[in-house]
Structures are given as structure tokens and as C-alpha cells.
Amino acid sequence: MATTYGNSPGDSRRGVSSPRPKGREAKNTFCRNVTIYGHCRYENTCLYVHDPAKLNNPQMQNENIKKRFNVDSPSFTPLQPATNGALTPAPRSAAISPKAANAAVFTPKSQRSNTNTPSLHTKEPSVEWAPQDFPEFVPQSFDGQMVDTSTAAPVLSYDPFNTSGAIQTLPGSSHQAATLNPYVQDPTAALTGATFYQNANTFQTSPSYHLYWPIGPQPSNLLAYQRTAHDFFIPESLREDLQRKSEVTRQILPNSSLPPLEQYHSLVCLDTTQQKNMSLFGYQSWVYKAVSSKDGHTYALRRLEGFRLTNENAIRTVQHWKRVYNGSVVTIHDAFTTRAFGDSSLIIVTDYHPCSKSLAEEHFKSTPITRFHGSRQAASSHIPEQVLWGYIVQIASALKTIHSTGLAARLITPSKILITSKNRIRLNACAILDVVHYDAARSVTELQTDDLTQLGRLILCIANNNPNAHLSMQKSLDHIARSYTARLKDCMHWLLAPSPNTPGSPTSPTTPAPISKDIDAFLGGITDQLATVLDNTLHAEDTLLSTLARELESSRLVRLLVKLNFINERPELDASVPNAASGANAWSETGERYYLKLFRDYVFHQVDAQGHPVVDLAHVLACLNKLDAGSEERISLVSRDEQNVFVVSYRELKRGVEGTFQDLIKAGRAGR
Numbered sequence: 001m002a003t004t005y006g007n008s009p010g011d012s013r014r015g016v017s018s019p020r021p022k023g024r025e026a027k028n029t030f031c032r033n034v035t036i037y038g039h040c041r042y043e044n045t046c047l048y049v050h051d052p053a054k055l056n057n058p059q060m061q062n063e064n065i066k067k068r069f070n071v072d073s074p075s076f077t078p079l080q081p082a083t084n085g086a087l088t089p090a091p092r093s094a095a096i097s098p099k100a101a102n103a104a105v106f107t108p109k110s111q112r113s114n115t116n117t118p119s120l121h122t123k124e125p126s127v128e129w130a131p132q133d134f135p136e137f138v139p140q141s142f143d144g145q146m147v148d149t150s151t152a153a154p155v156l157s158y159d160p161f162n163t164s165g166a167i168q169t170l171p172g173s174s175h176q177a178a179t180l181n182p183y184v185q186d187p188t189a190a191l192t193g194a195t196f197y198q199n200a201n202t203f204q205t206s207p208s209y210h211l212y213w214p215i216g217p218q219p220s221n222l223l224a225y226q227r228t229a230h231d232f233f234i235p236e237s238l239r240e241d242l243q244r245k246s247e248v249t250r251q252i253l254p255n256s257s258l259p260p261l262e263q264y265h266s267l268v269c270l271d272t273t274q275q276k277n278m279s280l281f282g283y284q285s286w287v288y289k290a291v292s293s294k295d296g297h298t299y300a301l302r303r304l305e306g307f308r309l310t311n312e313n314a315i316r317t318v319q320h321w322k323r324v325y326n327g328s329v330v331t332i333h334d335a336f337t338t339r340a341f342g343d344s345s346l347i348i349v350t351d352y353h354p355c356s357k358s359l360a361e362e363h364f365k366s367t368p369i370t371r372f373h374g375s376r377q378a379a380s381s382h383i384p385e386q387v388l389w390g391y392i393v394q395i396a397s398a399l400k401t402i403h404s405t406g407l408a409a410r411l412i413t414p415s416k417i418l419i420t421s422k423n424r425i426r427l428n429a430c431a432i433l434d435v436v437h438y439d440a441a442r443s444v445t446e447l448q449t450d451d452l453t454q455l456g457r458l459i460l461c462i463a464n465n466n467p468n469a470h471l472s473m474q475k476s477l478d479h480i481a482r483s484y485t486a487r488l489k490d491c492m493h494w495l496l497a498p499s500p501n502t503p504g505s506p507t508s509p510t511t512p513a514p515i516s517k518d519i520d521a522f523l524g525g526i527t528d529q530l531a532t533v534l535d536n537t538l539h540a541e542d543t544l545l546s547t548l549a550r551e552l553e554s555s556r557l558v559r560l561l562v563k564l565n566f567i568n569e570r571p572e573l574d575a576s577v578p579n580a581a582s583g584a585n586a587w588s589e590t591g592e593r594y595y596l597k598l599f600r601d602y603v604f605h606q607v608d609a610q611g612h613p614v615v616d617l618a619h620v621l622a623c624l625n626k627l628d629a630g631s632e633e634r635i636s637l638v639s640r641d642e643q644n645v646f647v648v649s650y651r652e653l654k655r656g657v658e659g660t661f662q663d664l665i666k667a668g669r670a671g672r
């Protein structure tokens with residue numbers, strides 16, 4: 001009976017009896033009759049330190065003695081992580097004996113090399129389908145020759161910072177390395193679904209990918225203990241927002257009496273108010289959410305009840321609006337008339353923005369519904385000037401696009417501007433008046449100038465927290481003069497002044513030589529605010545990008561988990577493993593699949609010294625990231641009966657995952 005631990009020859013001890021901990025905590029497990037398999041740097045065989053059966057066999061003992069190390073043996077030195085398995089030998093310590101100096105650096109051979117974990121591979125039968133060829137590993141040289149990198153077969157010299165995906169070659173190598181873009185997909189595997197998995201067709205290591213290295217702005221200077229698992233994932237408020245939006249988009253009414261319209265079905269009414277304001281369009285309007293059977297997307301349909309189309313050209317004006325593509329305009333897709341409601345109705349199809357509300361609901365309702373994280377609770381509160389400038393700049397940007405297309409917004413009013421996320425607004429009633437008032441004889445220039453006046457009125461009302469503030473203009477302007485900066489007051493004056501008397505610039509009205517009141521003049525006058533809003537937007541984009549980068553890590557791990565679960569324990573494939581002692585669990589008990597199964601135990605089924613389950617997300621994340629990176633770090637995997645310990649590196653595990661996954665894909669193709 002012996003207890004053995006570690007994978008270094010110097011570590012192997014005999015006759016040391018140690019207490020036996022419960023459970024399978026791999027790192028510090030001491031097992032009885034343990035057989036440890038591990039790689040030695042100088043000998044590309046697995047260390048076969050102790051096996052009671054073989055110890056009783058004199059021939060085997062002799063063999064073991066030959067392999068046993070003595071005082072002259074070089075001390076075990078694992079490959080330096082920094083080399084990442086590259087062919088450059090790690091710096092040798094002075095302790096290395098001259099005998100070992102010429103030994104080849106250990107580099108694992110191909111995935112199915114006989115030199116790996118001997119007992120596993122003696123058990124491992126060949127599976128029915130052809131094993132995949134791994135291109136990149138270097139032939140071994142065990143006869144004391146150093147590997148010559150200039151003549152060696154190609155190895156993956158992956159530069160993680162090279163985003164071009166260009167093929168890299170070793171200097172002096174006549175071979176070309178495989179394409180090294182980690183995101184490259186295997187086009188030939190499209191039918192099998194293998195393209196969903198990164199690195200599906202090649203084995204490669206990705207240095208340092210197991211480290212979280214956040215990009216973008218750092219939220220705070222939290223100490224390690226102040227950080228939580230949430231730091232690894234999307235912020236809770238953003239997650240809630242997005243999930244609520246997705247849920248609202250999916251919602252349907254089971255017993256709805258609303259009829260389908262053309263390709264739009266599953267209509268849900270979004271209007272919650274019964275009091276309909278007919279003054280804006282001249283018709284009662286309803287807004288529905290609906291799903292298009294053509295593309296499966298959700299749209300918003302605005303219905304003008306009782307509208308009769310008298311001129312075909314009126315509805316054709318919508319074609320011009322389809323070309324208006326601006327972040328501050330709700331995009332228009334289509335317009336048609338219908339009798340499905342039992343009357344003659346005009347339907348305008350636009351983008352659907354879930355969980356949005358109008359500026360009127362946000363600012364003028366006494367108890368506004370808080371749909372966005374951080375939105376204002378009390379309608380009567382003072383609106384910060386920066387929010388007002390944000391609105392002004394967004395609408396000015398929308399008007400710039402609209403006016404450049406030769407159109408006019410015509411309706412810039414609080415109930416017809418949607419707020420779709422915090423301080424993010426969009427004009428929502430474009431195109432309607434062009435259809436409804438097609439014959440009205442107002443020039444486009446006149447309508448465009450009126451857009452600016454309407455913008456002034458809108459900001460005036462919001463700044464005064466009063467939807468009718470424009471009816472007592474002077475009083476409202478006085479309030480702005482008292483509560484906000486002179487620049488905002490001047491801007492209001494410029495927007496609200498009748499066209500002939502428009503001062504020279506929106507923010508310096510005393511400038512002589514008034515210029516025409518148009519959107520370009522307006523934008524020219526508020527450039528400082530444009531810069532501020534742009535800067536805020538860039539900061540928001542940076543934050544979102546770093547959130548996205550964190551989520552990228554999660555999606556990477558999900559794919560890896562999916563692969564692992566495809567591989568682990570497949571009873572239906574047991575029969576495909578011939579020569580297995582018994583058919584039961586043959587698939588998961590042989591070859592790489594066996595230590596992948598143990599790896600799953602190591603990652604997810606850890607227990608503490610008392611045998612209690614350890615539920616540690618950080619451990620799981622660290623293990624999976626190291627596996628994904630193919631790190632050189634080694635771990636000890638303990639068999640379920642605690643009789644065997646395998647010392648394997650993440651790199652070998654990764655190789656096993658990739659190889660087995662390729663085998664599965666080939667088997668899937670063969671069955672087609």
C-alpha cells in the first residue's frame with residue numbers, strides 16, 4: 001500500500017500514509033493505491049509511478065526501476081506558461097544534469113498519440129468513424145536531439161492581437177500554419193451546426209484568453225472583496241430593461257378580437273387612454289403592435305379610424321418617408337388602407353419600440369410610469385438643462401435628415417415623440433399629415449420653418465412642465481430665463497421668433513445680418529451643444545461596448561459548455577466503441593472522453609473536506625476559461641472510485657474536447 005502524489009519524480013513517495021479526505025477535491029486529494037499519470041518534460045511518456053498489480057510483476061518492476069529517477073535526474077520543470085507551448089525551450093535551471101541537457105522539450109504529440117496517458121489509450125479502441133487529423137503538433141524527438149524550429153512542422157504561432165485573420169507562418173518554415181482567426185467558422189460544417197462553435201475545426205491555444213481583461217471605462221475602484229459575480233455579467237438594470245422589452249414584444253392577447261391586417265397578425269392595442277385627441281390628425285387614432293408573417297418581426301401599426309383615401313398620390317408620399325433613416329425618427333415601413341375593422345381606416349406601419357412612452361407621458365402625467373431605469377418619478381420636478389439640450393440636439397438631427405430629403409416633420413408635439421430608453425427620443429408621427437393633408441397648399445419651406453417653431457414650443461412646454469406653456473408665451477419664456485442659462489433662453493427666442501425677424505444665430509441673437517431660419521442655421525448655432533451630446537453618446541457607447549465584451553466572455557463559455565455536454569456521457573454511442581470490456585458506458589469510460597468526464601466532475605461536482613458540495617461560480621469560470629485558452633496549467637483529476645489520479649493540462653483537455661467534438665460531427669455527417 002502506498003500513497004503517491006504529485007507528478008514529479010521527486011514527489012513520488014512510498015509508504016507514506018496520509019489521512020484520506022472525503023470527496024473528490026482534486027488538488028489535495030491523497031488516495032490509497034493511487035496510480036498517477038502525468039507528463040514529464042524530458043520524457044514524453046506518462047509517469048507510471050505506482051500500480052500494485054505491476055509492482056508484483058518482477059519484469060515490470062525492472063522496467064519501472066529503469067524509468068525511476070535517481071539523484072542525477074533533472075528536476076521537473078513544467079513548461080513556462082509564458083512560452084505557451086511554443087517551441088522555444090524554457091530557460092534551463094542550473095540543476096539540470098548534462099545528460100538531460102539535450103533532451104527535447106516536451107510538446108504533446110497528436111491528440112491520439114500513444115504516448116499520452118497509457119492506460120487510457122490501451123483501453124481506448126478505435127471508434128467507427130475516422131479520427132480527425134490535428135495539423136499543428138510537432139513530431140517528438142526523444143533521442144536527445146533538440147527540436148530544430150527551422151525544420152519542424154508548423155506550429156500555431158497565434159498572435160491574439162492580429163485581427164486580420166491572415167495566415168501566419170513560422171520564420172524559415174516551408175509550411176504554412178493553419179488560419180488562426182479564433183472566430184473563423186468552418187463553412188463546410190454549416191449543415192451540421194458545427195459553425196456555431198468557435199474553433200470547431202482546428203485545435204489552437206489562445207494565450208491569456210482565460211483572463212478577464214475588461215476593456216473600456218472601468219466603473220469604479222472597487223476592492224477585490226467588494227466585487228461580486230455580477231461584475232462578470234451584464235449590469236442588472238440593463239439586463240432587466242432588455243428582458244422586459246423582449247417579453248413585452250412577445251406578449252399577445254389570447255382571445256383578441258382584433259382582425260389580422262394584410263401580413264400583420266396577433267394585434268395588441270398599445271393605446272391605454274380612452275380619451276382620443278382628434279385635433280392632431282383630424283381622426284381618431286389607435287396604435288397596435290403586430291407581427292409580420294413575412295419576416296416574423298414586430299411592428300407598430302397606427303390606425304386612423306374612418307379615413308377615406310381620395311387621392312392615390314397621397315399614400316404614395318409614404319415612399320419618400322421610407323428613405324428617411326435617422327436614429328431620432330421612428331422608421332416608416334408601409335401605409336395602406338383597410339376595411340378589416342368594418343370602416344375605412346388608414347394604417348401606417350412603423351418600427352415597434354417596446355416599453356416606450358411619449359414625452360407627454362414622461363413629463364406631463366402626474367404619476368408617470370417608470371419604464372426606464374433612472375427615469376424621473378415626479379412630473380413636476382425641474383428638468384435638467386442637459387436633458388433639454390439632449391432633446392434639442394436629437395430632434396435637430398432628425399430634422400436635418402428629414403429636411404435634406406425634401407420633407408417636413410409637421411408634427412413635433414409631446415404626445416407624438418417616443419422616449420425609447422433613458423433620454424433617447426424619436427419622432428413618431430412622421431408621414432401621417434403628408435397623407436391626411438395631402439392637398440393642403442403649404443410649401444415645404446414653410447412647413448420646414450414651422451418644424452423649428454414647433455421644436456421651440458415643445459422645449460418651452462417641457463421646461464415649464466406644462467403642456468400649454470406656449471399659450472402664455474412671455475410668462476413661459478420668463479421662467480426659462482430664470483431657471484436656465486442664457487444660451488437656452490436665446491435658443492428658445494430664435495426658434496419661436498417668426499421667420500422674418502429671426503435673429504442671426506440661435507445662441508447669439510444680437511449678431512447682425514439675420515440669416516434664413518432653417519435647420520442648417522440652427523445646427524450651426526448649437527455646435528457647442530452638439531459636441532457635448534456627442535461626447536455623452538460616445539461615453540455611453542464605450543460603456544455598452546465594455547458590457548458587450550463581458551458578455552462575449554459568457555457566450556464563449558456557453559459554447560464550450562454546450563460542446564462539453566455534447567461529449568459527456570452518450571449512452572447511445574456505447575455500442576460504437578468496440579473492444580470495450582463491457583458495452584456499458586464504453587463511450588464515456590475510454591479515451592479522452594474519460595478524462596473529460598472526470599474534468600466535468602472537477603469543475604462542477606467539487607466537494608469540500610467534509611464532503612459538502614462546493615458551489616463556486618468563480619471556480620467554474622476559471623476552469624472553463626483555462627480550458628478554452630488551452631492553458632499549460634495542470635490539474636489532477638480523480639476517478640470516481642478515488643483509485644486513480646490523472647495529471648493533465650488544460651491544453652490536453654482542450655485537445656480532447658476538440659477531437660471528440662470533431663468525431664461527433666463526423667459521426668453526425670455519416671448518419672445523414
Ligand SMILES: Nc1ncnc2c1ncn2[C@@H]1O[C@H](COP(=O)(O)OP(=O)(O)OP(=O)(O)O)[C@@H](O)[C@H]1O
Binds near residue numbers: 273351354358
Ligand atoms: N412605434 C411605437 N412603438 C411602440 N410603442 C408605441 C409606438 N407608437 C406608439 N406607441 C405607444 O402607444 C401609445 C399611444 O400612442 P399615441 O401616439 O396614440 O399617443 P397618445 O398619448 O394616445 O396620443 P393621442 O391622445 O394623440 O392619441 C404611446 O404612449 C406608446 O406607448
